[in-house]
Amino acid sequence: MNYISTRGEAPRLGFSDAVLAGLARDGGLYLPQEWPRFSAAEIRAMRGLTYQEIALRVLTPFVGGEIATPVLEKLVNEAYATFRHDAVCPLVQLGPNSFVLELFHGPTLAFKDVAMQLLARLMDHVLAERDQHATIVGATSGDTGGAAIEAFAGRNRTDIFILFPHGKVSPVQQRQMTTSTADNVHALAIEGNFDDCQGLVKELFNDHGFRDRAALSGVNSINWARIMAQIVYYFTSALSLGAPDRPVSFTVPTGNFGDIFAGYAARRMGLPVETLTIATNDNDILARTLATGEYRMQDVVATTSPSMDIQISSNFERLLFEASGRNADTVRRYMNGLKQSGAFTIEPNELETIRDGFAAGRATIKDTAETIRSTLAASGYLLDPHTATAVHVAAGAQKSAVPNVILGTAHPAKFPAAVKQACGVSPALPAWLSHLMDAKENYTVLPSDKKMLEDHIFRHTRAYQQGV
Numbered sequence: 237m238n239y240i241s242t243r244g245e246a247p248r249l250g251f252s253d254a255v256l257a258g259l260a261r262d263g264g265l266y267l268p269q270e271w272p273r274f275s276a277a278e279i280r281a282m283r284g285l286t287y288q289e290i291a292l293r294v295l296t297p298f299v300g301g302e303i304a305t306p307v308l309e310k311l312v313n314e315a316y317a318t319f320r321h322d323a324v325c326p327l328v329q330l331g332p333n334s335f336v337l338e339l340f341h342g343p344t345l346a347f348k349d350v351a352m353q354l355l356a357r358l359m360d361h362v363l364a365e366r367d368q369h370a371t372i373v374g375a376t377s378g379d380t381g382g383a384a385i386e387a388f389a390g391r392n393r394t395d396i397f398i399l400f401p402h403g404k405v406s407p408v409q410q411r412q413m414t415t416s417t418a419d420n421v422h423a424l425a426i427e428g429n430f431d432d433c434q435g436l437v438k439e440l441f442n443d444h445g446f447r448d449r450a451a452l453s454g455v456n457s458i459n460w461a462r463i464m465a466q467i468v469y470y471f472t473s474a475l476s477l478g479a480p481d482r483p484v485s486f487t488v489p490t491g492n493f494g495d496i497f498a499g500y501a502a503r504r505m506g507l508p509v510e511t512l513t514i515a516t517n518d519n520d521i522l523a524r525t526l527a528t529g530e531y532r533m534q535d536v537v538a539t540t541s542p543s544m545d546i547q548i549s550s551n552f553e554r555l556l557f558e559a560s561g562r563n564a565d566t567v568r569r570y571m572n573g574l575k576q577s578g579a580f581t582i583e584p585n586e587l588e589t590i591r592d593g594f595a596a597g598r599a600t601i602k603d604t605a606e607t608i609r610s611t612l613a614a615s616g617y618l619l620d621p622h623t624a625t626a627v628h629v630a631a632g633a634q635k636s637a638v639p640n641v642i643l644g645t646a647h648p649a650k651f652p653a654a655v656k657q658a659c660g661v662s663p664a665l666p667a668w669l670s671h672l673m674d675a676k677e678n679y680t681v682l683p684s685d686k687k688m689l690e691d692h693i694f695r696h697t698r699a700y701q702q703g704v
């Protein structure tokens with residue numbers, strides 16, 4: 237399996253190189269050259285298998301033989317042994333035809349663990365085979381950072397630098413990033429918002445001199461392996477609701493468009509996914525884009541679902557590439573428009589293609605709080621604010637006989653203040669994280685400045701200091 241860039245000017249890569257590359261050298265995002273497809277019989281044959289067994293089947297075509305099956309199986313088993321639920325990602329019924337897919341049973345209580353636990357092991361494996369070191373830089377609006385730090389802490393082939401928006405993540409999220417004692421971990425509070433953090437990371441990747449000297453790798457969902465690992469739970473949940481003999485819809489709390497793009501990928505692989513609904517908070521750029529055809533940035537608004545406080549939704553580029561018939565010229569034109577004027581207009585036929593497979597809706601801060609309160613009252617189920625945006629959007633959608641799976645992207649204990657304000661209940665952290673709020677924090681505050689960030693990275697990268 238080869239990987240190609242959405243901007244058409246970067247070298248085609250095999251799986252391992254695509255995993256280490258993160259962002260393509262032309263600024264684009266890697267995608268498989270063709271979508272692997274499962275027949276209905278092949279999907280049916282996955283019924284009754286464990287999460288890990290299904291993962292192995294879904295991932296194998298993407299890996300393209302570059303990692304031997306027994307090794308891949310071992311990495312998958314180790315990754316999901318860190319989850320505290322036997323089903324890994326269990327499905328809970330909320331109402332008639334309405335289900336929450338709980339993706340938060342991993343070590344940091346957010347869906348990011350599903351991909352990050354595997355990605356860290358894949359990267360370690362590839363780096364060990366090549367006897368190489370990598371410097372990882374990642375941007376986070378709160379959850380990716382903690383999951384990445386947890387997954388990479390103490391690994392001696394990687395140094396990891398995580399940029400988070402100073403003062404704009406929840407206290408639990410911040411401490412998951414700032415209390416690690418591993419000497420390969422560096423938490424950086426950037427004076428700016430998530431888009432500034434993500435912009436800095438992309439600038440570092442697009443500076444090829446720096447990128448090569450630092451042996452840069454990325455763990456945001458710009459990295460194909462993140463999306464790949466997230467495809468698996470679309471299969472496991474749809475299978476338990478009757479796929480491939482019954483279609484299933486999904487409603488996904490969306491920011492960077494990685495999680496929902498994994499659902500699109502599952503559909504391209506043959507899973508009968510009916511509607512993929514994008515749920516946004518007040519930062520509703522994607523809902524507006526679907527309604528008007530114009531992707532136009534506005535200022536980021538702080539909400540009670542901070543991980544979705546995003547305007548530049550990176551993985552939407554992957555969908556634009558697909559909707560344009562994989563036309564890299566079109567994608568480059570859109571992305572240049574975004575860079576120059578903060579906006580671009582999607583061609584009518586491409587917009588129609590997108591609208592065919594996706595719906596979108598928005599939940600305000602008030603809607604989110606009301607949904608947390610009413611869901612607790614109606615069913616005793618406590619939602620986190622991100623999942624609540626999706627429950628709100630799903631409730632407003634046209635009723636259908638097709639089961640709808642809402643992706644439960646975080647545990648409510650990550651956002652106790654917002655949950656308490658909404659419904660009066662303050663969810664407690666699980667016992668294994670009870671030390672978190674008393675542990676010593678260690679992080680550096682930096683302005684949103686590429687040069688200062690580069691200096692900081694070089695001064696703190698072990699491999700660079702030791703001339704490895």
Ligand SMILES: Cc1ncc(COP(=O)(O)O)c(C=O)c1O
Nearest residue numbers: 379490491492493494495543645
């Ligand atoms: C809890 C939570 N929900 C939803 C999202 C949005 O996911 P995506 O960025 O993949 O669209 C994020 C951040 O990515 C998140 O941390």
Ligand SMILES: N[C@@H](CCOP(=O)(O)O)C(=O)O
Nearest residue numbers: 376377378379380456457543
């Ligand atoms: N919401 C995310 C933002 C980064 O998303 P990613 O999936 O591209 O890593 C976060 O929690 O950091």
